[in-house]
Amino acid sequence: MSEKLLVTVGPHHHAPDTVARIMWEVTLALLPAFLVSLYVFGGRALVVTVCAVLGAVVGEALVQACFLKKPVTLADGSAVLTGVLLAFCVPAALPWWTAFIGGFAGIVFGKQVYGGLGQNIFNPAHIARAILLASWPVYMTTWLKPGVAAGLTGAVDGLTAATPLGLMKETLRNPDLMNTLQASGTTVLQYTFQTLDIGWSNLLVGTIGGSLGETGKIALLLGGIFLLVRNHISWHTPVTMMGTVFLGALMITRDPSLAFFHLFSGGLFLGAFFMATDMVTTPMTKTGHLLFGVGCGAITLLIRFKGGYPEGVCYSILIMNAFVPLIDKITVPHRFGEVLPVPQEVKA
Numbered sequence: 254m255s256e257k258l259l260v261t262v263g264p265h266h267h268a269p270d271t272v273a274r275i276m277w278e279v280t281l282a283l284l285p286a287f288l289v290s291l292y293v294f295g296g297r298a299l300v301v302t303v304c305a306v307l308g309a310v311v312g313e314a315l316v317q318a319c320f321l322k323k324p325v326t327l328a329d330g331s332a333v334l335t336g337v338l339l340a341f342c343v344p345a346a347l348p349w350w351t352a353f354i355g356g357f358a359g360i361v362f363g364k365q366v367y368g369g370l371g372q373n374i375f376n377p378a379h380i381a382r383a384i385l386l387a388s389w390p391v392y393m394t395t396w397l398k399p400g401v402a403a404g405l406t407g408a409v410d411g412l413t414a415a416t417p418l419g420l421m422k423e424t425l426r427n428p429d430l431m432n433t434l435q436a437s438g439t440t441v442l443q444y445t446f447q448t449l450d451i452g453w454s455n456l457l458v459g460t461i462g463g464s465l466g467e468t469g470k471i472a473l474l475l476g477g478i479f480l481l482v483r484n485h486i487s488w489h490t491p492v493t494m495m496g497t498v499f500l501g502a503l504m505i506t507r508d509p510s511l512a513f514f515h516l517f518s519g520g521l522f523l524g525a526f527f528m529a530t531d532m533v534t535t536p537m538t539k540t541g542h543l544l545f546g547v548g549c550g551a552i553t554l555l556i557r558f559k560g561g562y563p564e565g566v567c568y569s570i571l572i573m574n575a576f577v578p579l580i581d582k583i584t585v586p587h588r589f590g591e592v593l594p595v596p597q598e599v600k601a
């Protein structure tokens with residue numbers, strides 16, 4: 254029997270990019286931020302990253318080889334990238350076994366249950382983070398001080414510190430403390446910087462407490478520019494997401510310094526450049542990217558100001574992932590030559 258001839262609509266253009274090449278280049282774009290996390294948190298950053306990647310790789314190989322009976326596709330780099338992104342969403346104090354479980358769960362429940370690469374609805378790394386936060390909330394909210402490394406089992410007493418967003422949220426929730434600050438003429442931002450002994454340069458360079466991906470904003474920006482130059486992402490989602498957070502914070506607080514604080518704090522840079530631009534779980538059109546970015550930014554602000562958690566990037570992206578089919582439906586243009594149905598008149 255002769256081979257079937259595949260006939261497709263032209264024109265045809267050969268592109269050098271492959272799935273594997275894109276995945277490995279995105280991983281490469283995260284390298285500068287990873288080096289910053291090594292500088293800030295020492296060996297703990299390496300331990301968490303390696304264990305998260307191993308969990309993702311084991312999960313991918315186990316499901317494909319043992320359950321789906323398919324060839325193992327670890328060479329495409331998607332499992333490694335999921336593990337690295339998960340590591341960037343968790344504290345350096347996270348126990349190694351928790352990071353491993355997170356990587357495993359992210360691949361199994363965030364990717365393979367939907368059919369594998371290209372079929373998943375939600376971002377696997379953020380699915381993993383949500384699972385870990387629900388299962389081990391204490392581990393997921395224990396933050397190491399910059400420059401302090403702990404043992405393999407996590408942080409020790411006296412070596413932890415609050416994140417800037419976390420401390421600010423706790424301060425705003427304490428009416429007695431807020432009254433004291435107002436009486437002394439100290440703003441909540443000044444109190445946050447003084448308590449944590451940080452400044453604007455620490456937010457930019459990354460020498461603050463928080464997840465691995467909350468450090469090194471400049472390094473993350475360099476990685477994002479690399480992805481833009483390589484044409485792996487477009488500017489629409491990152492700019493609209495960060496712009497919505499900045500303008501929204503400015504409208505809510507009427508304080509430019511607080512607006513910049515919300516822009517440079519937390520995992521906004523990581524989420525905007527590396528999570529919200531995921532090719533599988535985000536809209537297909539540029540207009541859809543704009544809507545997606547605005548939605549992510551708005552939900553991030555809502556959680557930061559009104560939610561129970563100080564940070565909302567993870568859940569904002571997961572929530573907007575669920576709206577992608579609807580966004581595609583209203584933004585994907587009609588096919589050339591398609592005749593739209595004529596609405597029938599309602600008879601009296």
